[in-house]
Amino acid sequence: MSTINSQDDEDAFKILIATDIHLGYLEKDPVRGNDTFVTFNEILDHAQKNEVDFILLGGDLFHDNKPSRKTVHSCLESLRKYCMGDRPVQFEILSDQAVNFHYSKFPWVNYQDRNLNIAIPIFSIHGNHDDPTGADALCALDILSCAGLLNHFGRSTSVEKIDISPILLRKGRTKIALYGLGAIPDERLYRMFVNKQVTMLRPKEDEDSWFNLFVIHQNRSKHGATNYIPEQFLDDFIHLVVWGHEHECKIAPSQNEQQCFFVSQPGSSVVTSLSPGEAVKKHIGLLHVKGKTMKMQKIALETVRTFYMEDVVLADHRDLFNPDNPKVTQAIQAFCMEKVESMLDNAERERLGNPRQPEKPLIRLRVDYAGGFEPFSVHRFSQKYMDRVANPKDIIYFFRHREQKEKNDNDLNFGKLVSRPASEGMTLRVEDLVKQYFQTAEKKVQLSLLTERGMGEAVQEFVDKEEKDAIEELVKFQLEKTQRFLKERRTDAEEEKIDEEVRKFRESRKKNTEEEDEEVREAMTRARALRSEDAVLIAASSDEELMDTGMKGTGDSDDGLPATSSRGRGSARGRGRGARGQNSTTRGSSRRGRGSTSQESATSSRTYKPVSVPAKNMSIMDGRPSICVCLVMKCLSCLYFYQSNSAVRDSFGSNEIE
Incomplete structure (x- = not known):
C-alpha cells in the first residue's frame, strides 16, 4: 500500500471511516444505556478536530429499524453540534446527483443546499438494522437525509438488476469515485452476483485516473454456502473496500491477492455481543487519499466500555479439581472468582x-464443564459483582465442549439453536431456522402447500421489522395462487387429485426461485399496505372517539344516537356475557382501531374480509367447497408453527443479531 508524504496537501482527501455504531443499543439499560451516544460523540469530535473533508459510514448507524425518539433526538443533537458550521467544504461533486440520490425529494448533497450550513458532510449507506421498510420503503437514515444532516446513498430499488453509480468527488487534482451498496439479504445478493446482475458503473472520461472507494454492508465471513459475499465477486478496478456489518475490528487494510484491492473492516464502535470478536480493541480510521495513493491512520476509541473475555476448561485442571470430590463445586467457584478478579484488574x-x-x-468467563463437572449457581455468583461490572447477570457462561462430528447440514436441533444465548455471538437467521424446522419436522406438520422459503421470509419480516400481517398475507397470497392454479387445471374435487396437483405446483414454484421471490415481495407489500391502512383507521377512530366524548361532555344524552360499534368510554363494548349492549353484533369491526362505525365494518373490517382475489378467480369455490376446505387445512400446519411457538418468537425478539 502506498503512502502519502504530506497529509495536509490541498490535493489530499481526509476521510473519517466508521461503521456499525448501533445508536440506541440497550438504551433502557441503566448502566449501558448511554454507551452508544457517548462513543458517537467521540467519533464526530475526532472528525471535527482532524478537519476531515467528510465522514463515511458503513451502515447500522441505528441499532433498531424503528429507533426511539430518544435515540433519534440524541443523533440529531450530535449531528447539529459537530457537523454544522462555517468551515467551507473543500471538494466538489462532478457526478449527476439526481442519479446518486434519485430516491430522495432533495436529490443533491446537503452541503450544497443554500438553506443549510454544513461544515462536515456525512455519507452513509444503510445496514441490515436500519434498512428501508414499510409501504414507502423508508428508514431512519431517510429522516436524517430529509433534515439535511446526512447524505444517504447506495440504495438499490430493483431486485432484478443493480447498477451501482458512483458519487464522483474532486479535490484539487485528486478524484474519488465513491461507490456504495446498502445491506441486501446475502443469499439474494450472492445469487445476483453469480447471475451477473450487479454492475459497477465507471466514469466515462479518464476512468483510470480515479481512486475507486467502495463501501458495503454484508457478511464477509462465510456463514453458509451462499450466506456471504466472497471478495472475489467485487470488481478488480476497486482500490479500497470499506466492509461494514462485521463487528471485529480489522481496520488496517489487507490486500486481496486475487483481486489486488485492499479491504478495511472497521468493526463496530460498541460491544453488542459478548463474543471474542467484540473483545478486540475498537478503532476508527482516518483515510488519506492523494491521487491514487492512500494511507489509513488508526484512531483508538477512548470512550468504549472495556471488555475482557477468557475461556476456562475445567478438564485441563485435573490437579485442582476432582469431579468425585463433594466440595468440587466450591473449588470451581473460588477458581472462577480468581479469574474474574484478574480480569477486573x-x-x-x-x-x-x-x-x-x-x-x-464488561467481563465474560466461559467455563467448559465437560468431564463430569457440574455448574454452580450463576445468579448467586453474580450478586458479588453487581456494583463492579456492567453485565453482572451474564459474567459466567457454562457450556460443554463436544467433539465436532461430520454430519448432514439438515441435522439441526431447532430447540437448541433457539435456546442458545445470543451473547455467544451466534448470528441467528430466522428464515434458515424456519426452513430447517419444517424439513426435519414430523410429516403431519410439514408444509404441503406453502413453501419454506416464503414462510421464512414472512417470519423474518414479522420478527425483524414488526410487520404483524406478514405471515397472514403470505398465507393468503400463496393460497390464492394455488386456487387459481387448480381452477386453470380444472381439478376434480377429489382430495387425492387435489393433493397431487398441489404437490406438483409447489415443487415447480420451489424450482423457480425468482418467481418465488416475487411472490414474497408482493405479499410483504400487501402487508405493509394493510398496516398503513390500519394506521389511518386508528387515527380516524381516535378522532371520532374524541368528538363523541366532547358531545357527551356538553350534557347531551346519547340515547337518541344511532347504534355504533364504538368502544370509547361510556359506550357499549358489545362483548361479554349476555347482551351488555345493543352493539354486540358489531364488536370487532376494526382489528386494531377503537371506535369504527358499523358502516366502516362493512368496508374496512379485516377480520371478516374474504381473500382479496378477483371475482372471476373465485369461481373455484362455487359448488366445490371441498377444495377450499382441503387447502385451508393444509395451511394449518404453518399457522400452528407460528401461533404455538411463542417461545421461538420471544427468543428471536430478544436476540442480539449482527
Whole structure:
C-alpha cells in the first residue's frame, strides 16, 4: 500500500471511516444505556478536530429499524453540534446527483443546499438494522437525509438488476469515485452476483485516473454456502473496500491477492455481543487519499466500555479439581472468582484515562464443564459483582465442549439453536431456522402447500421489522395462487387429485426461485399496505372517539344516537356475557382501531374480509367447497408453527443479531 508524504496537501482527501455504531443499543439499560451516544460523540469530535473533508459510514448507524425518539433526538443533537458550521467544504461533486440520490425529494448533497450550513458532510449507506421498510420503503437514515444532516446513498430499488453509480468527488487534482451498496439479504445478493446482475458503473472520461472507494454492508465471513459475499465477486478496478456489518475490528487494510484491492473492516464502535470478536480493541480510521495513493491512520476509541473475555476448561485442571470430590463445586467457584478478579484488574489497568469512558467493564468467563463437572449457581455468583461490572447477570457462561462430528447440514436441533444465548455471538437467521424446522419436522406438520422459503421470509419480516400481517398475507397470497392454479387445471374435487396437483405446483414454484421471490415481495407489500391502512383507521377512530366524548361532555344524552360499534368510554363494548349492549353484533369491526362505525365494518373490517382475489378467480369455490376446505387445512400446519411457538418468537425478539 502506498503512502502519502504530506497529509495536509490541498490535493489530499481526509476521510473519517466508521461503521456499525448501533445508536440506541440497550438504551433502557441503566448502566449501558448511554454507551452508544457517548462513543458517537467521540467519533464526530475526532472528525471535527482532524478537519476531515467528510465522514463515511458503513451502515447500522441505528441499532433498531424503528429507533426511539430518544435515540433519534440524541443523533440529531450530535449531528447539529459537530457537523454544522462555517468551515467551507473543500471538494466538489462532478457526478449527476439526481442519479446518486434519485430516491430522495432533495436529490443533491446537503452541503450544497443554500438553506443549510454544513461544515462536515456525512455519507452513509444503510445496514441490515436500519434498512428501508414499510409501504414507502423508508428508514431512519431517510429522516436524517430529509433534515439535511446526512447524505444517504447506495440504495438499490430493483431486485432484478443493480447498477451501482458512483458519487464522483474532486479535490484539487485528486478524484474519488465513491461507490456504495446498502445491506441486501446475502443469499439474494450472492445469487445476483453469480447471475451477473450487479454492475459497477465507471466514469466515462479518464476512468483510470480515479481512486475507486467502495463501501458495503454484508457478511464477509462465510456463514453458509451462499450466506456471504466472497471478495472475489467485487470488481478488480476497486482500490479500497470499506466492509461494514462485521463487528471485529480489522481496520488496517489487507490486500486481496486475487483481486489486488485492499479491504478495511472497521468493526463496530460498541460491544453488542459478548463474543471474542467484540473483545478486540475498537478503532476508527482516518483515510488519506492523494491521487491514487492512500494511507489509513488508526484512531483508538477512548470512550468504549472495556471488555475482557477468557475461556476456562475445567478438564485441563485435573490437579485442582476432582469431579468425585463433594466440595468440587466450591473449588470451581473460588477458581472462577480468581479469574474474574484478574480480569477486573486488567480492565482497570487498561483504562485510557478519558473521563467519558464508562467505569464498569464488561467481563465474560466461559467455563467448559465437560468431564463430569457440574455448574454452580450463576445468579448467586453474580450478586458479588453487581456494583463492579456492567453485565453482572451474564459474567459466567457454562457450556460443554463436544467433539465436532461430520454430519448432514439438515441435522439441526431447532430447540437448541433457539435456546442458545445470543451473547455467544451466534448470528441467528430466522428464515434458515424456519426452513430447517419444517424439513426435519414430523410429516403431519410439514408444509404441503406453502413453501419454506416464503414462510421464512414472512417470519423474518414479522420478527425483524414488526410487520404483524406478514405471515397472514403470505398465507393468503400463496393460497390464492394455488386456487387459481387448480381452477386453470380444472381439478376434480377429489382430495387425492387435489393433493397431487398441489404437490406438483409447489415443487415447480420451489424450482423457480425468482418467481418465488416475487411472490414474497408482493405479499410483504400487501402487508405493509394493510398496516398503513390500519394506521389511518386508528387515527380516524381516535378522532371520532374524541368528538363523541366532547358531545357527551356538553350534557347531551346519547340515547337518541344511532347504534355504533364504538368502544370509547361510556359506550357499549358489545362483548361479554349476555347482551351488555345493543352493539354486540358489531364488536370487532376494526382489528386494531377503537371506535369504527358499523358502516366502516362493512368496508374496512379485516377480520371478516374474504381473500382479496378477483371475482372471476373465485369461481373455484362455487359448488366445490371441498377444495377450499382441503387447502385451508393444509395451511394449518404453518399457522400452528407460528401461533404455538411463542417461545421461538420471544427468543428471536430478544436476540442480539449482527
